[in-house]
Amino acid sequence: MKKSDQNNTITIGQVSKIKQISAYTLRYYDKQGLLPKVIRDKNGTRHFTNEDLQWLDMIKCLKNTGMNLEEIKVFVDSTYQGATTLVARIDLLKRQQDVIKETILEQQKYMDQINAKIDVLNKELISVENGKSETNK
């Protein structure tokens, strides 16, 4: 155990491995204000707590459901403004759930579209196999 290890915190390299996010990206997120609670030691080295890791999960969730970093920052800032923004934050999350619902419906629609295309191509394939066509159809 390194001398610098303390209070159950881990450094950026360890976070990178655990969360499969490059240290570059983590620093970038920090620079963009997405990780305001990450503490620094006297050398400036970041020390991530479990809470910070949970934040990363939340950021990943919002990002992968279509929110860009600027919008995520609004949520982060809102969180650190405290209890007065609770209702706004709950609303924001509910709207994001609506986004997810739409995404799922959209993806299902695309699934159907590809199914239809596969059917068309399969018919073409059978037609070719039966020698009904000598040229490209």
Add this chain to the structure above:
Amino acid sequence: MKKSDQNNTITIGQVSKIKQISAYTLRYYDKQGLLPKVIRDKNGTRHFTNEDLQWLDMIKCLKNTGMNLEEIKVFVDSTYQGATTLVARIDLLKRQQDVIKETILEQQKYMDQINAKIDVLNKELISVENGKSETNK
């Protein structure tokens, strides 16, 4: 009806309106080889057929399910290579369906995660409303 209208084709501006894609983007797609069948008149003006519009739907489908333009071009090129690539194209579409399935599962996971977060925030809200906290929690 304009003199140039013929054979049920429409120009890029009309496609733009109908498909809600900017003419810039359509030209960009064409430049990238995603629209190889669009015909030109003697002035170089593009004339889109119904088949081209269907292609645009397919491109949109593949793009919005996570495929990048380079990968889409592989599919487009493959299509214009004719019947010898039918099996490969069907496989590609089936793999894309797998991608969609994963996307939907992932999105549902994020939905759950946000639900959990909303629960936490709602409890915080109730706590604040009951005056159990004077400071930011």
Add this chain to the structure above:
DNA sequence: ATAAACCTTAGAGATTACTCTAAGTCAAGT
């Protein structure tokens, strides 16, 4: 015949989200 409203091109610029480089600091191990 001239204006309006289209279309064309090549290539520059914008945006987002990284990704990396250079130069340097610090702590641990031998």
Add this chain to the structure above:
DNA sequence: ACTTGACTTAGAGTAATCTCTAAGGTTTAT
């Protein structure tokens, strides 16, 4: 003491996907 390896910063570079500009051509209506 020195090497190794992890960390730091500011800022440059990259990739993908547009998005626009400048300069110009064609068609249609008045």
